[in-house]
Amino acid sequence: MKQVLESLIRQALSDLVKSGELAPQEAFADDFQPSSLKINLDVPKDKQHGDFASNIAMVSSKVFGKAPREIAGLLTGALAGSKIVERTEIAGPGFINFYIRAESRLAAIPNILAAADRYGHSRAGKGKKIQVEFVSANPTGPLHVGHGRGAAYGASLSALLAATGHEVVREYYVNDAGRQMSILAVSLWLRYLAILGESFTFPVNGYKGDYLLEIAQQFADEHGERFQRPASKVFAGIAPDEPQGGDKEQHIDALIARCREMLGEEQYEVLFNTSLDAILADIADDLGEFGVQYDRWFSEASVASEIPGALALLRSKGHVYEQDGALWFRSTSFGDDKDRVVQRDNGEYTYFASDIAYHKNKFDRGFHTVINVWGADHHGYITRVKAALTALGLDAERLVVKLVQFAILYRGEERVQMSTRSGSFVTLRELREEVGNDAARFVYVARKTEQHMDFDLELAKSETKDNPVYYVQYAHARISQLWQKVPASVAERLKQTDWTSKDSAALLEPLTEDAELALVAKLAAFPEVIEVAAQNYEPHTLAHYLRELASEFHGYYNGTRVIVDEEPLVLARLALAESVAQVIRNGLAILGVNAPESM
Numbered sequence: 001m002k003q004v005l006e007s008l009i010r011q012a013l014s015d016l017v018k019s020g021e022l023a024p025q026e027a028f029a030d031d032f033q034p035s036s037l038k039i040n041l042d043v044p045k046d047k048q049h050g051d052f053a054s055n056i057a058m059v060s061s062k063v064f065g066k067a068p069r070e071i072a073g074l075l076t077g078a079l080a081g082s083k084i085v086e087r088t089e090i091a092g093p094g095f096i097n098f099y100i101r102a103e104s105r106l107a108a109i110p111n112i113l114a115a116a117d118r119y120g121h122s123r124a125g126k127g128k129k130i131q132v133e134f135v136s137a138n139p140t141g142p143l144h145v146g147h148g149r150g151a152a153y154g155a156s157l158s159a160l161l162a163a164t165g166h167e168v169v170r171e172y173y174v175n176d177a178g179r180q181m182s183i184l185a186v187s188l189w190l191r192y193l194a195i196l197g198e199s200f201t202f203p204v205n206g207y208k209g210d211y212l213l214e215i216a217q218q219f220a221d222e223h224g225e226r227f228q229r230p231a232s233k234v235f236a237g238i239a240p241d242e243p244q245g246g247d248k249e250q251h252i253d254a255l256i257a258r259c260r261e262m263l264g265e266e267q268y269e270v271l272f273n274t275s276l277d278a279i280l281a282d283i284a285d286d287l288g289e290f291g292v293q294y295d296r297w298f299s300e301a302s303v304a305s306e307i308p309g310a311l312a313l314l315r316s317k318g319h320v321y322e323q324d325g326a327l328w329f330r331s332t333s334f335g336d337d338k339d340r341v342v343q344r345d346n347g348e349y350t351y352f353a354s355d356i357a358y359h360k361n362k363f364d365r366g367f368h369t370v371i372n373v374w375g376a377d378h379h380g381y382i383t384r385v386k387a388a389l390t391a392l393g394l395d396a397e398r399l400v401v402k403l404v405q406f407a408i409l410y411r412g413e414e415r416v417q418m419s420t421r422s423g424s425f426v427t428l429r430e431l432r433e434e435v436g437n438d439a440a441r442f443v444y445v446a447r448k449t450e451q452h453m454d455f456d457l458e459l460a461k462s463e464t465k466d467n468p469v470y471y472v473q474y475a476h477a478r479i480s481q482l483w484q485k486v487p488a489s490v491a492e493r494l495k496q497t498d499w500t501s502k503d504s505a506a507l508l509e510p511l512t513e514d515a516e517l518a519l520v521a522k523l524a525a526f527p528e529v530i531e532v533a534a535q536n537y538e539p540h541t542l543a544h545y546l547r548e549l550a551s552e553f554h555g556y557y558n559g560t561r562v563i564v565d566e567e568p569l570v571l572a573r574l575a576l577a578e579s580v581a582q583v584i585r586n587g588l589a590i591l592g593v594n595a596p597e598s599m
Contacts, residue, residue, distance in 0.1 A: 002528055004084060005052055005098060006039050012078035013037065013060070021074055025065045032063070043525070047514075050089070050097030051105070051521065057094040068094025105517060106508040108524035112579040114499040120530045120586050125166030131362055132158045133298075134373035135287065136173040139280040140184045141209050143428040145455060146375070148290070149407040151428070152444035152592070154373045155292045156539035157402075159590040164534040169367070170294045173358065176276055177301040178351055183207065183252055184279075185272040186259045189227065190234075191216035198231035204242045205252040209425075215278045219271075227271065229262050286429050290437055291592040298358070306357040307349050310392070311342055314356075319391040329356075334387030356388045363394050371400045371537065376450075379403055402537055407444065407453045435460040441592045442469035446543040463599075465554075468547050472584060473596055475550035478557060479581040480597035482574065485563050490570055494578075510572040515556040519576060522549050526583050530590070539591060546587045553580050 016022040024032040037060055041052045057072035064071060069090060076088040076096060086101040112119045134154025137147050154170070162168045175181070187206040194200075195216055202208065219227075238254045240246030260268045284297075311327065314320045319330050325345030329352075332339050342353040362370045374381070378401075386396040408415060409426055432440055439460040446468055447453055465471045483491065497504055511517065526545070533541045562573045585595040 051100040052098045110499040123165035125164045128368040129167040130369045131169045131367045132371045133171045138175045144425045148428040149444045150404045160534040182256045188275045200231040204248045310357040331387040376403045376405045404449045438593045445539045472550040476584045476595045477599040510569040
């Protein structure tokens, strides 16, 4: 209805220009087109002010050189007699309030029932290829509840973009080439040695989670003593760890070097790949059970061969220089607070160098927009990555970074600490087992990503209207249960109705109550909610809409008998209820949440 009204206003403007009643001022005359005017249509909070309100008269006042109220008067006159607009009124300095005819408002119901699961979808993003990279947690341990928020957001955002016609590629960047993976590998080796009876103090900087004990036991079962080395030789000559007055970083790095030396590259690669493959498989399984799928798992190691080329291009443009034996990117020329090392004095590339090559690779693949979903702790990293893109000659504005604040889990009054190294954390799998996928997915996306989240376990499991996912799902279940009470003749007639036919509108004429018309207006807004949520990368607006829709339906259902004796009225009310159910299904599907038929 909003799009229809916008078209009517634009046509009225065009007609007024053609008739000479409106004429653009000289400064605008050469290239003026009515289609160039932005028409804002808002839904007033107070229903008495109409179904829609617009400031078009004020916006166009300078173009036409007339007072806003004069333009408003011409527009309302041009719209008189419309089959869509029942009446208009001019308010304040020139706002126009539009009152839509009841039969026009009811048109949303046939649209919903005819389009079914496609209602709300559009082709607004046709031709635009978008990559969404999200989660991308280091494969050094299971996903925790913090990762879950990024997973739910990235998956819902991807679904929103797909629903609006974009070609979406969902990607997980696997950090499989960095120092953390080497720490994981040596941690696995040490756990394996302990299983075989070797005695030593586990390093402070090693990964200590129970998950690694399980992998180590499997490794021992498969390889026996083939990878065993005496602990006395493993730790011989290595500087002490932090508790003994040493340096924990130097200690773990020395153990990595000793591991590679004692095992040899072939055995070390087996060890390294065992830890990587086991944890990556667990992550993929966990996300899959959470309803999160990827089109591509992109290996950091695979982009290593592209780093020299990316740095060579930066060098050719004069954006890198050598100092103290290292290679530096001149990121201060592009707004960063300091220059960044891309190659250390020992010849090793930094993680940032890998990221430069990876982002160049993204744009080389032809994406119109690249969206990175990062944890809030990566805030300082945005400027340097965009600096590198600009230095490479790429449009950094095509990179969108959405920062996701941490989800903090509470058990009673006690906050649960999460650390992958220490192993003291609540996994995403544990959270899902406790509250269920649906509650986790909905609660995660119900707030803006930049807002902190306290995840209330008890609320997520409660069966009350304060639990948003329960409240929305319960509305769908109530509608589903209605069909068990419907007379067979009515159910069959509704089933056989051709909602694409113009005659179907007549079946809805009994819907005259304010609550019914308010519900229809809410349903009619769904396509715009989807489009705006996709444009702004904000799935939380869809979650809020669904909760509001459920609230309006519960209020209507509690105050109105749907199954009544008059067949025309029950038919119309069932059509309305089924439209609500369809919209709830469509919205929840985008958020990755089920729409149960009973609860």
